[in-house]
Amino acid sequence: MAVALSRCLCRVLTRQAAPSSFLLGGHHHAVQSPWFAPAMTLKTSAPLRAEPKKKKKVDPRREQVIRDRLKKKLKKLEKVPPELIPIEDLIIPTKCLDETRERSAPRLPFEESEGRALLLKEWSRYKQEQHMAEVQAVELALDAQREALEELKLESEELYQAALKPDPLLFPFTHKGPTYTPPKTDYEAPDGKYNDITKVYTQ
Amino acid sequence: MQQKKMSASCGRMASRGLVRFVSRVSSSGLRPLSSTSVCRATLQNKHVTDKATSPWTLMAAVCLQRLPVISSDLSPIEQQFKHMLSQMELEKSMLSDHELRLLEDKERMSRKQANDYDSDDEDGRGDQDIVLTQDLEDSWEQKFKSFQPAPRVRADVDENLTSPERCLADSLLLLVEQQVGGQKMWLLPQTQWQEGETLRQTAERALSSLSGAGFKATFLGNAPCGVYKYKLPKAIRTESSVGTKVFFFKAILSDSSRPAAPTSPFLWVTKGELQRYLKPAYMAKVDRFIPQV
Numbered sequence: 332m333a334v335a336l337s338r339c340l341c342r343v344l345t346r347q348a349a350p351s352s353f354l355l356g357g358h359h360h361a362v363q364s365p366w367f368a369p370a371m372t373l374k375t376s377a378p379l380r381a382e383p384k385k386k387k388k389v390d391p392r393r394e395q396v397i398r399d400r401l402k403k404k405l406k407k408l409e410k411v412p413p414e415l416i417p418i419e420d421l422i423i424p425t426k427c428l429d430e431t432r433e434r435s436a437p438r439l440p441f442e443e444s445e446g447r448a449l450l451l452k453e454w455s456r457y458k459q460e461q462h463m464a465e466v467q468a469v470e471l472a473l474d475a476q477r478e479a480l481e482e483l484k485l486e487s488e489e490l491y492q493a494a495l496k497p498d499p500l501l502f503p504f505t506h507k508g509p510t511y512t513p514p515k516t517d518y519e520a521p522d523g524k525y526n527d528i529t530k531v532y533t534q
Numbered sequence: 535m536q537q538k539k540m541s542a543s544c545g546r547m548a549s550r551g552l553v554r555f556v557s558r559v560s561s562s563g564l565r566p567l568s569s570t571s572v573c574r575a576t577l578q579n580k581h582v583t584d585k586a587t588s589p590w591t592l593m594a595a596v597c598l599q600r601l602p603v604i605s606s607d608l609s610p611i612e613q614q615f616k617h618m619l620s621q622m623e624l625e626k627s628m629l630s631d632h633e634l635r636l637l638e639d640k641e642r643m644s645r646k647q648a649n650d651y652d653s654d655d656e657d658g659r660g661d662q663d664i665v666l667t668q669d670l671e672d673s674w675e676q677k678f679k680s681f682q683p684a685p686r687v688r689a690d691v692d693e694n695l696t697s698p699e700r701c702l703a704d705s706l707l708l709l710v711e712q713q714v715g716g717q718k719m720w721l722l723p724q725t726q727w728q729e730g731e732t733l734r735q736t737a738e739r740a741l742s743s744l745s746g747a748g749f750k751a752t753f754l755g756n757a758p759c760g761v762y763k764y765k766l767p768k769a770i771r772t773e774s775s776v777g778t779k780v781f782f783f784k785a786i787l788s789d790s791s792r793p794a795a796p797t798s799p800f801l802w803v804t805k806g807e808l809q810r811y812l813k814p815a816y817m818a819k820v821d822r823f824i825p826q827v
Contacts, residue, residue, distance in 0.1 A: 432628040447618055454615045468825055472759065475822040479761035482779055483733070486588060493732040494757045501755060506786065509605045512683040513702050 416532040589776035590763065594736035595724035597759065597824065598708040598751055600787040600802065604686055606703040635667040695801045698787065706802040707824060708787075709811055710744050715766070720801070720811040722820065724780055733758060737783040745800050750789035759784045762819040782823065 426432075439447075484491045608616065629637075692700045700706070710723040725740040727733060734756050741751060758781035765777035801811070805824055809817060 427628065429628075432634070434625070434627065434629060436625060447622070450614060450618055453611060457611055464826075472823045472825070475760040475819070476757060479758040479781055482761045482763065483758065483781065486590060486592060486779065490592075490733055494734075496756055498753075498755050501752070504752065506601065506788075509602045509703075511605055512686055513603050513699075515684045 413534040416534065419530070589774055591775060591778045592727035592733070592736075593724045593778055593780045594727055594733045594740060594758075595722040595780050595782050596708075596737040596741045596751070596753075596785055597722055597782050597820070598741060598745075598749065598785045598787055599824075600698050600706040600708075602705050603699075603702040632667065639667050695803065696799075698802050700802060701804050704804040705825070706804060707808065708745060708749075709801045709803055709808075711799045712744070715770075719813065721813075721816060722782065723800075732756065733781050734783055737781075737785075741785065744798055746797060749787060751785040752788050753783060753785045755784075758782055759823045760819060762816055764815070782820070784823070 480491065480494065483494055686702070691697055694700060698706060708723065709720045711718055711720050712724070714721070723740045723744040725736060725743065727736045731739075734753060738753065741749060760782040761779060762782070763777060763779040765771065766775065771777075803811060805821075805826060808820070808824075812820065
């Protein structure tokens with residue numbers, strides 16, 4: 332069994348060894364058995380001699396490719412969307428959800444609730460009248476202006492054109508609105524100290 | 535002619551275009567060089583004839599308003615509604631920190647008054663015993679009372695018609711007494727329009743000359759807000775002057791510093807008092823663009 336195997340092996344190896352020696356072209360078959368092949372025959376075989384050493388190019392290229400892939404993966408991981416700045420007005424503070432703060436709702440008598448409903452209706456009527464009066468006043472003023480411009484046009488064209496031009500110095504226009512009490516002429520407001528504790532968020 | 539020669543020397547397409555243009559110009563009957571001067575001459579003639587034929591004298595007036603300084607008093611329904619609204623809001627609200635403290639203090643007081651009171655049972659906040667919430671409230675009340683605001687209504691100032699600080703809740707209008715056609719009457723300050731200025735400049739001039747140099751006003755735009763035209767009585771009417779057109783310009787008083795020496799008598803009136811001073815036809819026209827408040 333072992334002999335048969337060894338014989339097969341010898342045949343295979345000699346078959347392999349034969350083409351290499353054939354390529355060499357007239358090298359003496361120095362040794363028949365592959366176990367005693369000298370190092371020289373291996374080194375000087377054509378395929379080994381003709382090709383350049385691959386290790387110097389493929390490895391750096393391969394390494395760079397690996398590095399690029401890792402970098403891409405890192406970038407993808409780092410692409411975290413910026414944290415949204417919380418809108419403090421929309422966050423209900425926990426103080427408001429405290430149950431101990433609830434007022435005992437008083438039960439209103441029927442007259443009270445009726446009175447409230449009627450007052451609301453009266454108020455809406457009053458406000459509507461106010462609004463209609465305002466709208467009418469605005470329309471009247473616009474009408475008066477239109478009439479004035481028509482008269483001016485009849486008078487002279489250049490004055491009319493001058494009147495139509497917008498005034499660049501008018502805006503920005505500011506005016507202090509009415510307060511409850513008129514301002515005091517000789518009042519010195521006391522200096523106020525305050526600590527600004529507003530939170531500043533950066534994305 | 536020169537252009538036609540030039541066109542002949544150019545290419546066919548260019549010459550065709552130029553010929554068309556030149557023919558159009560020549561068909562109008564004028565040579566290109568002198569057409570502009572002719573047009574200018576015609577415009578000038580038109581302008582002169584316009585001015586000559588317009589029989590209306592132009593005047594510009596200023597409607598100077600002092601806007602309200604304080605909020606007006608509430609009407610009865612407004613007071614009722616305000617009261618009801620505050621009640622409803624109180625019912626729907628939650629207890630504030632201050633109210634909670636008040637409740638706690640009350641509880642603590644009731645516990646203290648109880649016979650079997652042990653101060654060691656109190657947890658934390660020993661210093662709250664010294665300063666009761668009620669005391670805090672009292673001290674705040676005191677501080678509020680120590681501040682005296684300016685009075686809203688002052689009867690003596692309200693009666694002084696020349697002061698711009700009267701009737702702080704309403705908007706005031708400036709009236710000046712002027713001589714118009716031999717008659718002295720109260721009206722909004724006006725002057726005649728002069729050549730070379732816009733009507734708004736005329737109105738500005740009217741304000742500065744007639745009512746003293748103290749009023750600082752912001753004019754609201756270049757366009758007039760109203761017009762009042764009247765024809766002169768038939769006796770005085772001529773070909774060149776049929777009547778007057780008065781254009782009103784709105785302005786808002788920005789600074790109420792007193793004028794040094796008013797050149798003519800002036801008044802600050804509310805809309806309700808206008809009727810007493812203005813002529814009815816004039817009032818009807820002016821009323822339209824003066825707002826209620």
